[in-house]
Amino acid sequence: MKESIYTIPLSEAYDTTDECPFCHLERQVEQRTIRYTIGPGASYMEPEVRAATDKEGFCGAHFKKMYDYGNSLGNALIMQTYFVALFEEMTREMDGFQMPGKRGLFSKKSDTEESSLVKWARQKQGSCYICNKIEYNMERYAETFFMLIRDKDFRAKVEGSKGLCMRHFLRLMEVAPNKVPNDQREWFYTTIFRLMRENMARVKGDLDWFVDKFDYRNASADWKNSRDAVSRTMQKLQGIYPADPPYKSEPR
Numbered sequence: 001m002k003e004s005i006y007t008i009p010l011s012e013a014y015d016t017t018d019e020c021p022f023c024h025l026e027r028q029v030e031q032r033t034i035r036y037t038i039g040p041g042a043s044y045m046e047p048e049v050r051a052a053t054d055k056e057g058f059c060g061a062h063f064k065k066m067y068d069y070g071n072s073l074g075n076a077l078i079m080q081t082y083f084v085a086l087f088e089e090m091t092r093e094m095d096g097f098q099m100p101g102k103r104g105l106f107s108k109k110s111d112t113e114e115s116s117l118v119k120w121a122r123q124k125q126g127s128c129y130i131c132n133k134i135e136y137n138m139e140r141y142a143e144t145f146f147m148l149i150r151d152k153d154f155r156a157k158v159e160g161s162k163g164l165c166m167r168h169f170l171r172l173m174e175v176a177p178n179k180v181p182n183d184q185r186e187w188f189y190t191t192i193f194r195l196m197r198e199n200m201a202r203v204k205g206d207l208d209w210f211v212d213k214f215d216y217r218n219a220s221a222d223w224k225n226s227r228d229a230v231s232r233t234m235q236k237l238q239g240i241y242p243a244d245p246p247y248k249s250e251p252r
């Protein structure tokens with residue numbers, strides 16, 4: 001089997017008891033990327049990295065994580081040069097802007113068409129250097145998954161796992177038609193569907209018991225596996241770790 005830098009982390013993610021091994025991988029990639037972007041290696045001082053962040057920008061969720069990570073000066077420097085290009089582009093868009101005609105019965109079609117300014121602003125808002133890096137890596141992990149399931153031991157790990165969250169279930173289902181090996185087609189769909197059914201039902205059961213525990217008659221009953229049912233259910237539904245503390249730079 002062809003080994004790649006994705007093989008071992010993927011296999012190790014399946015050694016954890018995570019509700020979704022792909023969430024586990026994604027968190028790893030995200031933290032590594034945040035650390036690379038704003039961390040002690042100061043990659044943001046390298047011209048080609050800065051050119052990329054100037055071009056791609058950051059989404060709100062990742063700005064928040066960069067802020068939490070720490071390194072205000074690094075964040076300021078990254079935003080300072082991003083701002084220069086943004087300002088130039090914005091000025092160009094506003095200078096070339098065609099004000100829409102007054103709304104009325106005889107509005108021209110062109111008046112309701114989306115302006116280049118709106119398209120530009122939307123593109124800016126929707127683009128993120130860190131999201132792009134995560135997306136690139138998660139695509140490779142999904143492809144690697146379909147390579148690894150040719151291996152009997154890996155298939156056994158998958159069979160013993162807790163399935164996937166809905167977000168990563170979607171990802172595998174999207175990629176599967178083009179990537180699943182013919183002789184594992186049957187195994188793949190049967191196994192993943194079984195895992196999804198069983199584990200969604202298990203998490204729902206934990207959630208139900210969490211709610212029932214608030215009934216005074218159950219006050220002294222055991223929590224069983226329900227203490228963290230809310231965060232695990234949120235993970236199953238959206239592939240997030242709401243209970244994680246902010247990822248921060250190590251104190252020096």
Ligand SMILES: [Zn+2]
Nearest residue numbers: 020023165168
């Ligand atoms: Zn997931």
Ligand SMILES: [Zn+2]
Nearest residue numbers: 059062128131
């Ligand atoms: Zn992002």
